[in-house]
Amino acid sequence: MMRLKCASAMPLVLGALISGGAASVQAADLEFYFPVGVNAPAVATIEELTNKWAAQNPQHTVKAVYAGNYEETTTKALTAAQAGDPPQVAVLLSIDLFTLVEEDVILPISDIATTAEDQAWMDGFYPAFMSDSRFEGKTYSIPFQRSTPVLYFNKDAFRAAGLDPETPPKTWDEMIEMGKKLVVKDDNGNVTQWGTRIPTLGLGGAWLFGGLVVSKGDVLSTETGTEARFDTPATTAALEFLVQLSDEGVMQPGGISWGDTPKAFLEGQTASMWTSTGNLAFINENAEFDWGVGFLPGGDGPGAPLGGGNFYIFKETTDEEREAALDFIKFMTAPENAARWSIATGYVAPRPDTWETPEMKAYSEKLPQALVALDQLPYAYREFATFQRAKVTQYLVDAIESVVTGGSTAAEALAKAQEGADSVLSDYK
């Protein structure tokens, strides 16, 4: 590894000597881990952008490593870091912050982005997205592929049910009321089209659940990373709402998987669904019907979780690598490139200036659905994150799954989850 680095740096050094040593920019070789979590040609776009950066910065090199889904990428990056050979830069879940801090492998970006210019750059991101990159007063990560769930609905199905295709449901009550009208059954009484589909299984289910809770005016976790608010009136109401959806026949009973949901929507198995904006491009390409996007219907008002990945810089890096990494991140979040990424995937561009680019304007004109997530942003709140996130989140996942599959009542399950979370987090208080 070291030898390779030396060898590739050699011509540059020679070049610098020949030109009289005037060049002050130091060369760095970056390794960049990234995950893919959406149905989109993400790998090709990432490679296209990294190649562009490398072309503009011939003194540096960058190797983009596709490392699987979010979870796998975090595991790989942590394993590499523990082996003493971490990537210099990686896109990891924004909520992995506490884990990465606890493992002491990342560097606060605010420690290296110290100029006034850097400060202005960091201030240029939507505050909602920056909210989960801070810990103990420092900024650790930079928003990149951010998403938030929205309601996708089949306008043709709304028309067929005699509903106005331009006014999707806005509240839980409306969801049930309209959902009942959207259900279609065959001659045997079996449902061929459900009213809606909210994934309830696994981490995807837990993510969306965060939105339900926000809309009831509460949050699942706070910035401290040591508090899980699983057993509250808001969580109970949210869980009971999910049960009510299937009890009233609007949603398929039992657990609903994240992965099948876009397919079920495209196949007309459901008239609406809750899923990430990251699926916009996929739905746009594959839907054979008229479809729209709306805010997530809420309990007491709109509410949604935020999600997705941020850029992190790893601690075990040289000054040159840190500088190059920061430059790389700035490049990737620059308006033109962020627009390219956003259009290719459906992720919400994390800076207002991106939305001002001609490409983005043309895109949002052609696909106005893309703007809904942006409008929903003020009502969105950070995704559940604490220390020992995976372990604590699992308590929430178990609670949701046991209730939607009829294993226990909301009150019971949430109390148990709270107890488990508290015992894990007591170490950190």
Added chain:
Amino acid sequence: MSNSGASIEVKNLRKSWGAVEVLSDVNFGIEPGGFLTLLGPSGCGKSTLLRLICGLDEVSGGQILINGADVAGKPAAERNLGMVFQNYALFPHMTIEENISYGLRIRKVPKAEKKKSVDRVAELMALGNLLDRKPGQLSGGQQQRVALARVLVSGRPLVLMDEPLSNLDAKLRVEIRSEIRSLNKKLGITIVYVTHDQSEALSMSDRVVLMNAGVVAQVGTPKELYEHPANTFSATFIGTPPTNILDSLEVAFPADLKIAGGLKLSECLFGIRPESLAFPAEDLDFKVRARVQSIEYEGKVFLIHMRTDAGTAIVVSYSGGSVPDEGEEITVGWNRDATHVFSRSDGKATTLVY
């Protein structure tokens, strides 16, 4: 155990696998209580024939009459016969008792009756103290007796045996051979027995069906087969060492010799058993010159392997005093009444006329 055997008759039986005919026009029969042997070299169709009789394979044509009733279309289990397989086919995972009583169990014979039958054949076959063992713990001879017991316990009037002695050593073979023969006589069951060993066939059978390449070469009593071979195959297959076959052209024979049925002498083969050849040959009717190749000492006799001037190998079974030397050329001869005559063209037997 019934004491009366069944008669069996096979008429115009044919069997083909696809286009290949492996048995054609087979006819023979045996009376109740008889011992019939299907004899022939390997691949002659005798085992196929046995499988047709017991019903494990389907006939392509012809009839199989057991006690006068055609069973050709019936499943094996309904033919009321038993079979002893070449490797005994004992069920290795069952005890000897379970092996013997398997058929009774299938036919749901009451327990008490089953026990009585098993005990009876166990006693008959001297298996009493082995009933709890597994076949793997028994010697070959014991396994053979179990296989017999399994067939006898059901009291079937007809028992088929497929080379049952081929896996035993020579001494045991002779022992079991006589045991089978005495069972046949004592119980009165009919036995159809397959073997490639002609001495086995001659010593045990009431009747032998000699087969060659899917056709019956000769049917008869052992004595008929030995003394009146119907063709050269029969002559050479029966008896050890085999019958010598000499072309009439290389033999000096009496001038008054004539062949029945108008066959010319020049179209004949002569068959002579080794024990009928003798020397010196001055007084004998037929003579041939031959050179001694090798001499085997057999105890009672010498087997002198010779080659005629024309190159035909012959064997003389000689019990005289002075043995010729290897390489010596002598004249051997035989008498008229020891001569079998066959047509050179089709190998069929004919007779001499005086």
Added chain:
Amino acid sequence: MNKRLPLGLGFVLLVMPCSLLVAFTHYPAVRALINSLWNNASSRRPSKFVGIENYEALIADEKLMQVLTNSGLYALGTIPLAIFLSISMALLVNSKLPATGLMRLSFFMPTMLPLVAVANIWLFFYAPGIGLASQIMNFFGLPTINFLGSTETSLASMMVVAVWKEAGLFMIFYLAALQAVPENLKDAARLEGAGPVRVFIDVVFPLLRPTTIFVAVNALINAFRLVDHIIVMTKGGPDNSSALLLYYIYEVTFRQRDFAYGATLTVLMVAILGVLAAFQFWVLDRKTHYQ
């Protein structure tokens, strides 16, 4: 042949396998045992010796109880199912039906696929409403079953995937064993009046016993060893209804990064497998072969 190896060469030859065994089998096992006696340290939590605390947590772990129950049910379900299916397939391809070559190939195909690929195929098969299973059920007017999304069906669905994947391989073993059953034993039974079913039950199946034991042992090992399809299809859910022991270890160790408790669970699994191995040797030692 009796020439002795030079001492040095003998030593070198011994060192190779021994060091591999130590590095990849013994050391990790001992390491797991040691780790299970310490807490789960991180840069913010100093490591400390906790004695049997992790084992106390093990006993109190309700989820573990469910996982062990699941694993037991899974093993008990997949073993007879795999045996039944592989024998049936072997009998089918061993018969005189036409196109047995094609059948053999298609039955064996799942074995050649990686388990992750198999899981993806079945993920689509089970998808409620859109999957093949749903479409077949709809065709017969039956309601859609949420195979992976309900606690009643998820574990059974995982069993079906595992059996589908492994039965093809077991079929090959049964096929070889079937062809080794002497034809005249079946003939002997047939002559006594046994029908095809009786011949199979009385003669063929008992003679397949060594293979059956082999297959059962392998199916048992697979039941504890293979969890790829769980990771791909259900992640142990819903509500842990399809979580198996190895999957739980994976989740605790790599997703929750609780290496100490993961090590404790690993020690438990090694102990269980040790007991199973001892039991297998005991069974295999008993007479299972006939000549």
